[in-house]
Structure formats: structure tokens, C-alpha cells
Amino acid sequence: MITITHYLVLSLVLFTLGVVGMVxxxxxxxxxxxxxxxxxxxxxxxxxxxxxxxxxxxxxxxxFLITIAAAEAAIGLGIIVxxxxxxxxxxxxxxNVMRG
Amino acid sequence: MNMDLRxxxxxxxxxxxxxxxxxxVLLAGVxxxxxxxxxxxxxxxxxxxxxxxxxKIAVDVSEAGRLFFSGMxxxxxxxxxxxxxxLLTAALAPLLSRDYLERHDYRPGEYHSLVLFATVGMMVMxxxxxxxxxYVGLELMALSTYVLAGYFRREVKSHEAASKYFVLGALSSxxxxxxxxxxFGELGSLDLAAMxxxxxxxERTPTLLTGMALLACGFLFKxxxxxxxxxxxxxxxxxxxxxxxxxxxxxxxxxxxxFLRVFLGGLEGLTPYWVWLVGGSAALTMIxxxxxxxxxxxxxxxxxxxxxxxxxxxxxxxLAGSELGVQSVLFYMLVYLVSNLGAFGFVILLESRxxxxxxxxxxxxxxxxxxxxxxxxxxxxxxxGGIPPTAGFMGKLxxxxxxxxxxxxxxxxxxxxxxxxxxxxxxxxxxxxYLREGQEGEGAEVLAAPWTARAIGVxxxxxxxxxxxxxxxxxAARTTAALIGVTLP
Numbered sequence: 001m002i003t004i005t006h007y008l009v010l011s012l013v014l015f016t017l018g019v020v021g022m023v024x025x026x027x028x029x030x031x032x033x034x035x036x037x038x039x040x041x042x043x044x045x046x047x048x049x050x051x052x053x054x055x056x057x058x059x060x061x062x063x064f065l066i067t068i069a070a071a072e073a074a075i076g077l078g079i080i081v082x083x084x085x086x087x088x089x090x091x092x093x094x095x096n097v098m099r100g
Numbered sequence: 101m102n103m104d105l106r107x108x109x110x111x112x113x114x115x116x117x118x119x120x121x122x123x124x125v126l127l128a129g130v131x132x133x134x135x136x137x138x139x140x141x142x143x144x145x146x147x148x149x150x151x152x153x154x155x156k157i158a159v160d161v162s163e164a165g166r167l168f169f170s171g172m173x174x175x176x177x178x179x180x181x182x183x184x185x186x187l188l189t190a191a192l193a194p195l196l197s198r199d200y201l202e203r204h205d206y207r208p209g210e211y212h213s214l215v216l217f218a219t220v221g222m223m224v225m226x227x228x229x230x231x232x233x234x235y236v237g238l239e240l241m242a243l244s245t246y247v248l249a250g251y252f253r254r255e256v257k258s259h260e261a262a263s264k265y266f267v268l269g270a271l272s273s274x275x276x277x278x279x280x281x282x283x284f285g286e287l288g289s290l291d292l293a294a295m296x297x298x299x300x301x302x303e304r305t306p307t308l309l310t311g312m313a314l315l316a317c318g319f320l321f322k323x324x325x326x327x328x329x330x331x332x333x334x335x336x337x338x339x340x341x342x343x344x345x346x347x348x349x350x351x352x353x354x355x356x357x358x359f360l361r362v363f364l365g366g367l368e369g370l371t372p373y374w375v376w377l378v379g380g381s382a383a384l385t386m387i388x389x390x391x392x393x394x395x396x397x398x399x400x401x402x403x404x405x406x407x408x409x410x411x412x413x414x415x416x417x418x419l420a421g422s423e424l425g426v427q428s429v430l431f432y433m434l435v436y437l438v439s440n441l442g443a444f445g446f447v448i449l450l451e452s453r454x455x456x457x458x459x460x461x462x463x464x465x466x467x468x469x470x471x472x473x474x475x476x477x478x479x480x481x482x483x484x485g486g487i488p489p490t491a492g493f494m495g496k497l498x499x500x501x502x503x504x505x506x507x508x509x510x511x512x513x514x515x516x517x518x519x520x521x522x523x524x525x526x527x528x529x530x531x532x533x534y535l536r537e538g539q540e541g542e543g544a545e546v547l548a549a550p551w552t553a554r555a556i557g558v559x560x561x562x563x564x565x566x567x568x569x570x571x572x573x574x575x576a577a578r579t580t581a582a583l584i585g586v587t588l589p
Contacts, residue, residue, distance in 0.1 A: 015278050022271045031267050038274030045281035053288055061232050061290065065277065068239045072270055075243050079262050082253050092263060097256055098334045 007048035015041035028083060028090045032076045039069040111168040111175045114155040114183065115220050118190075121147020122216035129209010137202045141194040141551065144212035148191045148219075155183055171291055172233040173224075177580040181430055182226035182357045185437060189350040190219040192441055195555035197342035200448055204252060204340070211251055215346060218244035222354035231280055231290040231366075234358050238276075238322070241351055242269050249339040249347070261338025268321070268331040276318025282311030292366035299369035312370050315362070316377050322355035323411045326384040333392075336404035341451060341458075344400060345444030348407045349437045356414060356429055364421055371421065379419055383514050385412030390518045393525045399447055399458050402525055403440070406484060409522060410436050413515055417499045420506035423578075428498035430577040435495030435566055439483040442559030446477045448552050463529050464536040474533040476560060483563045485526040486519050491566035498574065 018037035025031060043062045050058025080090060087094060109116070125143050128136075162168075162175050193215045201208050217240060224237030246269060250262025284290055286308040287298040302308065321328040336344045363374060389409030396402035414436070417429035450466075451458055467474035483490035496519065503512045566573050 011278075011281075018274065019271070022267070028263065028267075035270040035274055038271070038278060042274070042277040042281040045278070046284060049281070049285035052285075055288065057232075057290065058284055061284075064232060064236060068236070071239070071243055072273075075246055076266055076270070079246070079250060079259075079266050082250060082259055083263060086253075086256060086259055092267070097260060098337055 004048050004052050007044055011041040011044040026091055026093045028080050028092055032073060036069060039065055108168045111158055111162050111173060113158045114151050115223050117154040118147060118151040118216055118220050122213040126209060126213035129207060137198055137208050140208045140212055141198040144194040144216060145191060148187055152187050167229060172230045173227050174229045175227060179227040181580045183223050185353050185433060186219050186222045186350055190215060192555045193342060193346045195551045196345055196445055196448055198551040199549035200342050206252060214244045214248050222350055225354045226357045229292050241354060242273060245347055245351060248343045249335055252340050257338035258340060261335045264331055265335045272318050272321035275314050279311045279314025279318060282307050295366040309373055312367060312374060316374055319355060319359045320381055323352055324408050325381045325411050326388045329408045332408055333401050333404045337398060337400045341444060341448045345441050348440050353433045356433060359418060360426055360429060375419060378415060379511060382412050382415035383511055386515055386518045390521045397459050399460060403443060413496060413499055416503040416511055416515060419508055420502040422506055424505060425502040427577045428502040430580055431498050431574055432495040434573060435491040438559045438562035439480050439492055442480040442556050442563060443484060445552055445556035449549055460529055460532055463532040466533040476556060478530050479563060481526040481530055485523045489567045491563045494566060494570040
């Protein structure tokens, strides 16, 4: 029997992986994948809670989230293309000219 | 049903008008017309003007206090006040950008239309009464501004600003939406009124508090408060200067709008928990923002840290939470908007020696060569520093008074000490302008940029009027705050 706890643990694992990946990785494409992990963790939560409560608003919001994640990925890929054209690399730390 | 839809669409009329305007600018900028700088800027301005008229119509015909789109959208005075602020920003942005874009030879079509799309997002945020509509507005604003930060794609710095802004912005909105999902699970709704009602009987579980904390972190990132400010200096330095000016006022004010509405409206029941989180962040923001600004030689970086510090002052009004607190934040946002846009306007004028000609030393001897420009810059710097009789003084006065009334005396002490510190770096530029000799041909010259000069003039008039005669503006903020009454529908 799969309960809501299973879903929440899964989403927590995905969320943690995403956040840790964002902090330790410097490859722009990996970062983009980590962003997707975080947003998908939230999406799983929304659907699981929505199913538990028998209420569809969470599922509707999940559709919104998927759309927003797609738009975000498109912009991220655009920035990566510009990075490759300027520097011939997808490593963020090789693109660092300012402090911080 | 049909009548409902009609009312819904009328309430949304300003956003629809601005979206149509943004699409017109986008299409007009494609192909051969792509270099018509003046024409495209005027089109963008005209669509902002039409949106202002549409906003007036929407307010006149909509029933007061009614919710639209099944409780997702509201057109209360609070939303209208912020929409007017955003439209003011959106009207000044094309003016500030027009000459700059031509000088750097970038296409104006996509640029102006992205500014307008970001403004649509901010307007939706100000009106959202459901976290779903607020989040969608937030993302529309954020995605447009990521692109704008990297708009000068042949410049390494501009690209770096876009990368950093995108990566950290995406992380923050991911954290924010994960927090939303936890709140949704605990409270069973994303509607602010329903959340407030559910909070009445809800147990304060760790899940609920984690969700609230993650949401607060996401919002603190958007207002650039310490410790979520790391992106600000690099993004502000690297982005095209008119975009830096836009980012430092528009999205920040929008983030404050949702911060106020969500934390004082939906999550007011959790005040004892978030007040420490936000209060600690406000104190750190004021201290670190001002201290870090002291050592900056790049004027854009200095203004970035100064804008971090200003977010700290405005957070005091949120903490105060009362009607007075909300009023003070609204008023502060107006004051900060005109002062900061004016100061950035001068940075745009002075950037004559390529992209990087923006160090403090460039201002040496400006008063002798360009007395009017130096005096204008001085007024905006004094306003940012909060010296009477400028607008900045009145803004700080209201925020500090609200915080003292609410019992946050220690925070106000920090704020007053730190605004004294801030005078050092504001007056450092003034000292360069008035007391240092500029070497011949070394210092920056003011370029002939009539559009930018007009935008600065508008800001200057506002700073002067608000400083000398703040009553009508404060009254507008007061009626607004009284009407949202802190308890939302």
C-alpha cells in the first residue's frame, strides 16, 4: 500500500538532491537539471496532497508548474547557448569575471 | 455566467492592454523596423499610457471589494497603488533606455517588449489573492528579467549577470514553490483567505512551519535581503544600466507587494514564527548592505549594496505589520523608486567611456564641468541617504515611526546607525564631484541624451515634491493601507 508518506519522502529526496546539486555543481546543464528536480519535487507534492484531499486544485496547479518549468528551461538553454558562443564552455566558473 | 466573465475581463483590462502593447512592440521590432529606436520607445510609452487609462476604467467599473476569476484576482486600492508604481517604472524605463540602446547598438524591439511583459507579471502579482496567480505573475516577471539582464549578449559581464541571476533565481523560485506545496498540504488551499481561515484551527506542525520558512526565503531572495542577496551586486553590475535601474525598483516593489499580502494577509496567524526570521534578516540586511557599500569603487555595485540596505529599511514596515506599517512600506517604495531611478539615470548619462566607465573616480570635478548634472546627482544621493528636505527623509521617517510604534526599537536603532553610515558612501561621490579636480579629458562627460535627461527630470520633480510636501502621497498610501485593512478578503 502506497501512502502519502511515500510520496512525501520521494519528493523530499528529489528536492534535497536538487538543492545540493545546485550548490556543489558548476556545469550549467547539470544546474538546469537540478532546477527541474526541485520543481518536479514540488509538483509531486501538489498531486499527492491533492489526491489525498480529493480536491483538484493541486492538480491544476501541477499543470501550471509543468508549463512554467518548460518556460524556465527554455530561457536557461538560451543562456547556455549564449555562454557557449561567448566562451566555448558550459562551466559556470570559467565565466566568472566579477567578484562574488 | 456571462456577466461574470465580462466583469472578470474588465478587471483584467490593464494587464490585457499592456500585453497587447508588448506584442505590438515585439512585432514592430522584427525585421527592418528593428533599429527605429525612437519609434519603438514611443510605442512602448504609448502602451503604458493606454494601460494607465485602462486601469482607471477598470477601477471605475469594477465593484469595490469583489474578487475575480474565482477568487484569484482582486482590484483593491492596495493593488492599484502598486500598479501605478509599476506603470511609472515602465514609463521611465524606455526613456532611460532609448539613448543607451542606440549608443550600444542593440535592437530595441525585444528589449522594450520584455520590459512590458515583466511589468504585466508585476501587475498580476500585485492583484493576486491566490498563491497560484501570484506565482504565475512572479515567474512572468522573473523570466523576462533573466533575459533582460543578459540582453547585451556580446558583453561578457552582461552574460555573466544573466547566468547568475538565472541560476540563483531558479533555485529561489524552486524553494518557494516547494514551500507552497507544503503549505498547500497542511492548509488544503492556495487561496489566501482560505489559508488564513484554515490557520485558525491548524496545528503548528513542523511541515507547516517549514513551508512558511521556505516561502519566506523565496520572498527574501526576491527583495534581495541578506543572506539571500549574493546575486544582487553581480547582476546589478553586469546588467545593462537601464535594466539595473529597472530591476532595482520594479521587481523589488512587486516582491514587497506579495510579501505584504501573503504574510500579513494569508499567514498572519503565523506572525510569532516569521517575525524572527524576517526581523533577523532585516537587521543583517541593513548592516551588511551598508558596510559592504562602503568599500565599492564601482558606482553600480555601490548602488546595488545601497538597494540591499533599502530593502532592509522597508522590511521594518512589514515587521510593524500594522496599518501604519503597510502605509510606510507603500510610501517608502514610491520614494525609493524615484530616488533610485534618478541616481541610475545619472550613471547612464556618465557611462561615456564604454561599458565599464562607471567608477567613483569618474565623477571627479564634475561640478566644475557640468554644474547642473552634479547638483541633480547630489539631490538623488541625499534622498537615498535620507537627508531632509528630500523625499528619502520622509520615507525613512514613516518606516521608522511605524517600527517604533510596533515595539521594534532595537531594529530602528540599527537602522538609524546604519543610515548614518550610508551617508559616507553617498557623500563620497558628492565629494568627488565638488571637491576633486578632474584631470582634463579623464573624467566622464555627460552625453547628450535628451530622453534620459527627461526621465531624470521626472524623478527629480517627484523627489522634490515628496520631500517638501509629502502629505498627498502619504495620504494615498494611508487610504490604501486602511482599505486593505491588513485583513484581506
